[in-house]
Amino acid sequence: MFIEVNHAKKQYGKGEAAVFALDDANFSLEKGKICVILGPSGSGKSTLLNMIGGLDSLDGGEVVIDGRNITKLNKKELTAYRKQSVGFVFQFYNLIADLTVEENVQVVAEIAETPLDTDEILSALDIEKYRYRFPKELSGGQQQRVAIARAMVKNPKLLLCDELTGALDTKSSRSVLTFIEKINREYGTTILIITHNEAIAGIADQVVRIRDGRIASKEENANKISAKDLVL
Amino acid sequence: MKLNKRYLRNIKENLPFYLSASILTAVGLVLFFLFYIAGTGISAFGEKFFAENKVEDASFTTYIEIPDDKLAELENNYNATLEKERYVNQKEDGFTARVFVPNGKIDLYEIKEGRSIENADEILISAGYAEENGVAVGREKMVLRGKEYTVVGTFLRPDYLYMLENMTDDYKNVTTFFLAYMDEGEFTSVFGAGSYNYKVVYHDHNRIADFRKAVNADYYVSSYLSADNNARITFVDGQAQMFILAAWVMLVMLPFVTVALISIMIGRKIRSEQKVIGTLSALGYTKKRLTLHYSLFAVIPGLIGGVLTSVLALILAKPFGSLGLADYEPFAPEFTLPVWIALAGVAVPTLIYWLCGILKIGKLLKRDTVELLGNKVGNDGKAKKILARKKAKVKVKMAVRSLAANPGRSLVVFLGVFLGAVIVAFAFSFIDSVKAVGEQAHGEFGSFKYEYILNTLEDGNPSDGEAVLVAPFESKDGKRFSVMGVDGDNTLWNLTTQSGNRADTENGWYMSSLCAAIFGLEEGDEFTFVSIASLEEKTVRINGIIKNGYQNYIVSSRENAAEIAGLAATKYNAVLSDRELAIDGSSVMEIISDTTYETQMDNMLRSMSGMVYAMMIIGGVVCVAALYAVINLMVSENASSISMLKVLGMEDRRINSMIISANHLLLIPGIAVGILAAYGGMAWYSSAFVDVENLIIPATLKWSSVLITIAATSVCYFVSLLLVRRKVGKTDMVESLKDNRE
Structure with a gap:
């Protein structure tokens, strides 16, 4: 398995105010697959993503990525892990406002060990014509494509998407998801999408449902469809 | 609420x-x-001390001694208090004492430590010298003209709160010079009559001119110095x-x-x-x-x-x-x-x-x-499009835009660096300028090694050295300066004008640059002044300015100067020499050597070093505090970018370099402007306080000082960065991402 989450526990707060964001969560995913994790707000899906991405630490259990137990990595090793292996895409894009589209991608390319060609990735996501524009000058869908380009330019093995269409209209959402499919197809990147939008599950190879910090269900998607055909 | x-x-x-x-x-x-x-x-102490100890309004000397009964007559006629003061300058091995007979009416002394004189073998000495040299009051013995005296007290007196040995000095001397008081009978027996001058306090300022004219008419005023x-x-x-x-x-x-x-x-x-x-x-x-x-x-x-x-x-x-x-x-x-x-x-x-x-x-x-x-509000596209299409490192582009998009924040960083640099550079400039006073002084005076100011008027030419006539005069508003006369073939006094020519003293008048600065005159101007003795007005045309920021004078030939001073053309009262002369000490009022100014300025720097270094420390504190606050703010404002860069796998060191290092672009301009402002400030100080300092301080900032200022300001700058650096490490990625979501 490419991703293995075993008995993951994460608690926020203490005593009566304690909340288990992850409560003995178990989950795995094969390499090169698209997985959609579904769950309502507060179910623990963002926490699970943060743990897999090496942004936060577990209180119990382990996360193994490509055979490497990342829960045992120190701060420096986690930074290296994020730099080499993981790409992130967030709901609100989190682009650097002071940098143009091209520069937002270049800033990651500069630190990557084996970056993709910036022009190639801009072209793949159809945003090369916006390369000198600043984030504020783009629509939400365009900004999200820039965020995907930025995440992909370092050629990560794993792409983590946190509510990537949450702030987009239907048309933009479909367009962004089409590019996600394209990346998975062309670069073989393993993709994990967390969302509360059931419809997105249509493009997944695997669908996981999470509730109150526990994995409620995990199933292979026998009816996988193209993003173009999604009813969002 | x-x-x-x-x-x-x-x-x-x-x-x-x-x-x-x-x-x-x-x-x-x-x-x-x-x-x-x-x-x-x-200021308050001075005012009170002057009033309590009856500070003089002026002191003067006359060619003919004023009899005691005439002193009283002058006091009554002109509503003034007048007192004859007896003193002598006693040079001993290692020090010079100006020994006085205590006054009764003007410039009274106040005991600082110990007690007043009760016996003939006792003296009081000025407090500054006693403190500087660790004189033990009540035990220390001092020998004056071969006789031993016990120092029974120290004192302050109003006309010597700033202890200039000579009026031409630019800084106090408490290391080798002091004032002393001794019993009047003892003074007479040891020193004879000694020298004397008169002290006056005017109670009716409308009668000052009449008083001075009357004194001159009967007793011939040889010098007059208002307070x-x-x-x-x-x-x-x-x-x-x-x-x-x-x-x-x-x-x-x-x-x-x-x-x-x-x-x-x-x-x-x-x-x-x-x-x-x-x-x-x-x-x-x-x-x-x-x-x-x-x-x-x-x-x-x-x-x-x-x-x-x-x-x-x-x-x-x-x-x-x-x-x-x-x-x-x-x-x-x-x-x-x-x-x-x-x-x-x-x-x-x-x-x-x-x-x-x-x-x-x-x-x-x-x-x-x-x-x-x-x-x-406030999130409406502040990013500037600077360098958008230019080939440059992303880091540089980000820095430039960050500064341009936050002008207020950039201004504070600039001001923090500027203030640190300006205060440190000003302190150094002060030190360098004061040193330059000592170093450049003699070059501006001329090439003599000794200048002997005599207390008598001599005739003809000295057997050794070059003759100079020096006569004190006043401007119409009472500012003092000297009229000097030198021979045409004089080689020792600086007579080079600012235009580089030798002053033609036989045919005109020349003014020192200090005099020109004090009176606001230029080459070609007419200068009207008055005799300190007769108060008669004289006017001369200034043919050129001689670079001399230390002495306040106009100079011409001895004949011209003598004519203005109302003396015979052959008179002189100062001698310049390129070696030490064997002139009788009793006829010398003052000796200026080519190292006098250097010594004085060294003493000045030593005395003021505490304040100068305190200023430097304050400059550093201001710099660090301002920069720390604003860079800290910068990190807070960029928390989401920092957390995103962390998420993307960028190391803290690199993030610091991207976000905080934007300010590096302001470091050099801040320091440069600070240094220039400090130099300008020193030049302003020099010209604004010419009157107070009585010299033109050559505004100087040595390259070594510039380098130290750059280093010191940079250290302060990087210390503040170092203090903030930890904050980048502490930025919580998950929290920042949550904030972003909200």
Whole structure:
């Protein structure tokens, strides 16, 4: 398995105010697959993503990525892990406002060990014509494509998407998801999408449902469809 | 109002800002208070001491001695107090003593330590020398003209609070020169009649001219020095006024940076609170109430700084005030702070901060409540498009845009660097300039090694050396200068004009650059002045200016000078020589050697080093505090970019370099402008206080000082970066991403 989450526990707060964001969560995913994790707000899906991405630490259990137990990595090793292996895409894009589209991608390319060609990735996501524009000058869908380009330019093995269409209209959402499919197809990147939008599950190879910090269900998607055909 | 509970919480949350802003406010105010305390303390002491000890209005000498009964007659006729003072300059091995018979009416002395003279073998000496040389009062014996005297006390006297040995000196001498008092009978038996001069206090200032004319008519005035021209007296108030001026400069300059800082911080604070403001506004809070609430955030550093200032002023008043006394005899003024100044010092910055807060919140409250609720104010595309299509490192582009998009923040960084550099460079410039006075002095005087000022008028030419006639004169408004006469073939006195030609003294008058600066004259101007003896007006045309920022004179041939002075053309009273001459000590009033100024300036630097180094430390504190606050703010403002860069796998070191290093671009301009301003400030100081200092200080800043300033300011800058650096490491990625989502 490419991703293995075993008995993951994460608690926020203490005593009566304690909340288990992850409560003995178990989950795995094969390499090169698209997985959609579904769950309502507060179910623990963002926490699970943060743990897999090496942004936060577990209180119990382990996360193994490509055979490497990342829960045992120190701060420096986690930074290296994020730099080499993981790409992130967030709901609100989190682009650097002071940098143009091209520069937002270049800033990651500069630190990557084996970056993709910036022009190639801009072209793949159809945003090369916006390369000198600043984030504020783009629509939400365009900004999200820039965020995907930025995440992909370092050629990560794993792409983590946190509510990537949450702030987009239907048309933009479909367009962004089409590019996600394209990346998975062309670069073989393993993709994990967390969302509360059931419809997105249509493009997944695997669908996981999470509730109150526990994995409620995990199933292979026998009816996988193209993003173009999604009813969002 | 429940909302007020937020003030303490806000201080806790924004501790670095409040701490830095309060320190900056306190440093600005403390400097203001301390300079003010020193200035007013010295000024008040001088005023009181002068009044209690009957400081002279003038002193003069005459060619014919005024009989005692005539002194009383002059006093009655011209409503003045007049006293003949007897003294002698006694040169011994290692020191020179100016021994006086105590006066009874004018320039009285005040015992500083010990007691008055009771026996013939006892003397009093001036307190500065005693302190400098560790003279043990009551035990120490001193030998004057072969006879031993016990030092039974030390004293201060009003016309020697600034201990210049000679009136031509530029700095005090308490290492090898002192004043002494001895019993009148003992004085006569040891020194005979000695020299004498007259001290006068005028009770009717309208009669001064008549008095002087009458004295000259009967007794021929040979020298006249009003208290206004006597640096030993004027320096007390002159320096005090300089301190007071410096105090007001501090009050304007340092809080200005804090105002800029607070302005930015309040803007940020209010922007970050816009959702709350929008909510409160929607709930029915009036604009007035919200304005009051948020503007009071700005008052906090003013109040904390004010309290901190009071504590610091209380602790530092005496030691700092004492640093300001380095130039004087060891008097002990009362360093107190007037209540209204203390209140104004706290109120002025606080009020400015408050107004600044009102302006910021007022501007925000003009926006639509819906915009505020949507957190949209201030997030409307500030990024500048600079270098968008240029090939450059992303880091550089980001830095340039960050600075351009946040002009207020950039201004504070610039000001922090600038202030640090300007204060440090000014301190160095002061040291370099004072050293330059000593180093350049002799070159501007001429090539002589010794100048002997005689206390007699000689005729013809000296057997050794070159003759010079020196006669004191006054401008029409009473400022003193010298008329000098030199021979045409003089080789030792500097006669090179500013245009590089040799002055044609046989056919014209030339003026020293110091004299030109004091009287505001240029080549070609006419100069009208009066004789100190007859008060008769004379006018000469200035044919050129000679570069000499140390001596206040006009010069021509001996014949021309003698004619102006009403003397025979062959007279002289000074001798220049390129070697030491064997002139009878009793006929020499003063000896100026080519190292005199250098020694004086070294002494000056030694005395003032405490204050200069204190200034340097303050410059460093200001620099670090301002930069720490603003860079800390910068990191807070960029928290989401920092967390994103972390998420992307960028190391803290690299993030620091991308976000914080933007300020590097301001380091060099800040230092450069600071250094230039310091040099300009020194040049201004030099020209503005020519009267007080009685010399043109050559504004100087050596390359070594420039390099040290650059290094010191850079160290302060990088120290503040280092303090903030940890904050980047502590930025929580998950929390920042959550904030972004909200």
